[in-house]
Amino acid sequence: MNIVLASGSPRRYELLKMIGIENFIVIPDTSGEEITPGLPPDEQVKKLANEKARNVSRVCSKDDIIIAADTLVYLDGEPLGKPESRSDAAIMLSRLSNRHHTVYTGVTLLRDGVDITCAEKTKVYFREISPDEISAYIKTDEPMDKAGAYAAQGRGALFIKRIEGDFFNVMGFPLCRLSTMLKDFGVTL
Numbered sequence: 490m491n492i493v494l495a496s497g498s499p500r501r502y503e504l505l506k507m508i509g510i511e512n513f514i515v516i517p518d519t520s521g522e523e524i525t526p527g528l529p530p531d532e533q534v535k536k537l538a539n540e541k542a543r544n545v546s547r548v549c550s551k552d553d554i555i556i557a558a559d560t561l562v563y564l565d566g567e568p569l570g571k572p573e574s575r576s577d578a579a580i581m582l583s584r585l586s587n588r589h590h591t592v593y594t595g596v597t598l599l600r601d602g603v604d605i606t607c608a609e610k611t612k613v614y615f616r617e618i619s620p621d622e623i624s625a626y627i628k629t630d631e632p633m634d635k636a637g638a639y640a641a642q643g644r645g646a647l648f649i650k651r652i653e654g655d656f657f658n659v660m661g662f663p664l665c666r667l668s669t670m671l672k673d674f675g676v677t678l
Contacts (some may be wrong), residue, residue: 491629492585492676495545495557500642504662505556508676514553518544522559530563531608534595537561539606556570559592560661562637569627570667572638581638582626585648587617590637592659598670607672609663611654613641618648628629 492510497517505513519539524533537559562569562621564584572578589612597606618626629658631637631645639645641652641659657664668678 490552491550492551493545493549493555495541495555498558498661500660501558501662502642504657504660504664508664508668513556516545516548518557520544524561524568530561530566530568530591530593531595531610533562533568534559534593535597535606535608536595538595538597539599539604542597542604546599546602553600554671554676555597555599555657556667557599558594558662559623560592560636560658562590562592564588564590564637569637571636572632573633575633578627578632578638579623582618582623582632582648583620585615585618585637585639586623587615589614592637593664594658594661594666596663596670598674600674605673607659607666607670609655609666611652611656611658611663613649613659614651614653615648617649622648 492512492513495518496516522537538557542555542557569581592611593608595608597604631640631643655663
């Protein structure tokens, strides 16, 4: 039995190491994700995480435990994925400025066709961000591969006034929830 992380995210990789999972295999799902219009946010991220786990399971042993996650930022009921360009990142950050938004992460654990899938949500409150601050932040390239165009664990932390919920969820992996899911598959941390 192997633990397989179905993600190429360096943050998720580091978070698994941080909670004591040392030996795992990384097999990112490269099939791409498709958002289903009208699907509630928690169901959307659960669907995406489950699809990732099932896609990766095709190249794994049936005894492997596959861990997949998907994170989306929602503002006014609209999902904000990863920015496609610097101007897209600037638009996202301008929209998030001086407002709150919700981060949803879906997590799926899959073994031998049996899955546990859940969603975690966290509210994030931003301070007002000036156009100069947005421009300087984008020049760091930090926002370019992050849902909502910011990293709570990086320089994006400078914009966050308050978080309600699991901080690690904002990074893309709700660790408390993940640990209880792993227990259900017989993995104790």
